[in-house]
Amino acid sequence: MACVASYFQGNVAAKLEPWWPLSGWLTWNVPLGFAPYWAALLSSYSCSLGRVSAWINYHPPYLSIFTSQISLRTIVIKNQQDELVPTRIQNSWRVCIDYRRLNQATRKDHFPLPFIDQVLEKLAGKSHYCFLDGFSRYMQIHIALEDQYKTTLTCPFGTFAYSRMPFGLCNAPSTFQRCMTSIFSDLLQDYMEVFMDDFTVYADSFDACLENLSKVLRRCIDTNLMLNFEKCHFMVIEGIVLGHLVSNKGIEVDKSKIDIISSLPNPSSVREVRSFLGHIGFYRRFIKNFNKLALPLSRLLQKDVDFNFDQPCIEAFQELKNILTSAPIMQAPNWDLPFELMGDASNSTLGAILSQRA
Numbered sequence: 001m002a003c004v005a006s007y008f009q010g011n012v013a014a015k016l017e018p019w020w021p022l023s024g025w026l027t028w029n030v031p032l033g034f035a036p037y038w039a040a041l042l043s044s045y046s047c048s049l050g051r052v053s054a055w056i057n058y059h060p061p062y063l064s065i066f067t068s069q070i071s072l073r074t075i076v077i078k079n080q081q082d083e084l085v086p087t088r089i090q091n092s093w094r095v096c097i098d099y100r101r102l103n104q105a106t107r108k109d110h111f112p113l114p115f116i117d118q119v120l121e122k123l124a125g126k127s128h129y130c131f132l133d134g135f136s137r138y139m140q141i142h143i144a145l146e147d148q149y150k151t152t153l154t155c156p157f158g159t160f161a162y163s164r165m166p167f168g169l170c171n172a173p174s175t176f177q178r179c180m181t182s183i184f185s186d187l188l189q190d191y192m193e194v195f196m197d198d199f200t201v202y203a204d205s206f207d208a209c210l211e212n213l214s215k216v217l218r219r220c221i222d223t224n225l226m227l228n229f230e231k232c233h234f235m236v237i238e239g240i241v242l243g244h245l246v247s248n249k250g251i252e253v254d255k256s257k258i259d260i261i262s263s264l265p266n267p268s269s270v271r272e273v274r275s276f277l278g279h280i281g282f283y284r285r286f287i288k289n290f291n292k293l294a295l296p297l298s299r300l301l302q303k304d305v306d307f308n309f310d311q312p313c314i315e316a317f318q319e320l321k322n323i324l325t326s327a328p329i330m331q332a333p334n335w336d337l338p339f340e341l342m343g344d345a346s347n348s349t350l351g352a353i354l355s356q357r358a
Helices: 002-007 043-047 049-058 100-104 116-123 145-151 172-183 206-223 255-262 270-281 295-299 311-325
Strands: 063-065 072-078 093-097 128-133 153-155 158-162 192-195 198-203 233-236 238-241 244-247 250-253 340-345 350-355
Touching: 116 192, 116 198, 116 238, 116 244, 128 206, 128 238, 145 158, 172 192, 198 206, 198 238, 206 233, 233 238, 250 255, 255 270, 255 311, 270 295, 270 311, 295 311
Parallel strands: 072 153
Antiparallel strands: 063 158, 072 093, 128 198, 128 233, 153 158, 192 198, 238 244, 244 250, 340 350
């Protein structure tokens, strides 16, 4: 794999061409009447100085000392769990910027993200995959020079502004997806799938996958798009994509996420019920009669309903977890075969299934 090494950089991301359509921030995104504001320092900084200092020293290519009428507050939070990569466990603390007021004044960019189901169905059933990860994600996108002051942040070490697009901006996902779609536009559908900074190269044979990988990596070189070697996997027969395991057998649930869901205790509040339904609803395609099974829990979310996690709720909660732990392998549809639409209804639910006979 020595020939692959030249496509990666381990420390800092190189510049992407500052194409105007791909700029991380455009002047017209903020109305002319936007009022500047200044966020005061928090007293809790005393226990986080070391982490903030390390964060600033880690981002010298992206941060510059700046004076502006706008200043945003920095917050240090702990990740829920450390992120494991092949060579180390990445930092469990993260410095975040409070962009809420700036986002409220920003005109929204509604560039669509790909449908997860369509991406999974396209990838399922292939013989080999390569999973690539973009380095520093949003940080590879430039912010227009005249708009950098809008990202000014304050901390005990001064005020700084970003020259690259940071996390937290409301239009960052749309901007990044547009950039990736533009870069790989002629390679999508036939050679690879792109969802934000997750790139999946696929093929029906080892040699074809290696050839497709070469095309994708060449495009990365041509556009100065950097990849994170530590998170990339080459020429494998299965892998995790968007919370699912894809392989030549089909689409499966991510066992690590299912283990977390199955270990959850009974919810003690409406918020916990809503969270559980949101997590398990992500895999609803693997659960037959999901709406019917989840009905006792869904009723707890209705207005003017007292929270009472009674026996029907307990049974529904346990049954949903049990079904998910033994979820079947889903096959991608064969568009050369006919489909059948089957519907059903009861006093409380409506349902329909689009299926085909193998």
